Amino acid sequence: MINLDKIIDLFMFREGTEEDDYSTKPVVTTGSIVWGVLFRFAIIMLVSLSLMHYIDWKFYWWTVFIAIWFFVAYPANRQYEQFYTRMDKFEEETLCGSCKYFSPTGQLCTMYDEHVSKTHIPCDGESWEPKQFS
Numbered sequence: 001m002i003n004l005d006k007i008i009d010l011f012m013f014r015e016g017t018e019e020d021d022y023s024t025k026p027v028v029t030t031g032s033i034v035w036g037v038l039f040r041f042a043i044i045m046l047v048s049l050s051l052m053h054y055i056d057w058k059f060y061w062w063t064v065f066i067a068i069w070f071f072v073a074y075p076a077n078r079q080y081e082q083f084y085t086r087m088d089k090f091e092e093e094t095l096c097g098s099c100k101y102f103s104p105t106g107q108l109c110t111m112y113d114e115h116v117s118k119t120h121i122p123c124d125g126e127s128w129e130p131k132q133f134s
């Protein structure tokens with residue numbers, strides 16, 4: 001069944017609240033940003049194609065690029081920067097953030113394949129290993 005909230009999240013590039021950032025079901029991950037980009041890009045393409053018979057694209061082709069910039073690229077980039085700022089904070093404040101099994105792109109523990117949060121540490125700290133710094 002289609003989850004309407006998820007579709008709206010993808011469409012809105014929902015930035016998430018403090019709670020969203022650190023819950024075990026993060027609203028924003030790099031995957032959600034990529035889906036948002038694809039979803040919005042598809043909408044622009046569908047709208048452009050549906051207007052093909054009414055607009056002479058020879059003169060207005062540039063409007064598609066402007067739409068892609070303002071509706072897809074800029075909001076996605078902004079969301080991406082904010083997501084990484086939040087993940088930096090998460091890495092500083094949590095045990096999982098300093099573990100080598102932590103993947104910030106999905107706020108995920110790669111060993112247990114679960115989202116982690118400030119209050120949810122799947123291994124209870126027993127599998128923690130320090131990150132390798134080069």
Ligand code: SF4
Pocket residue numbers: 095096097099100101102108109110111112116121122123124125126127128129
């Ligand atoms: S192994 Fe444990 S400490 Fe490390 S990321 Fe996974 S749950 Fe967190």
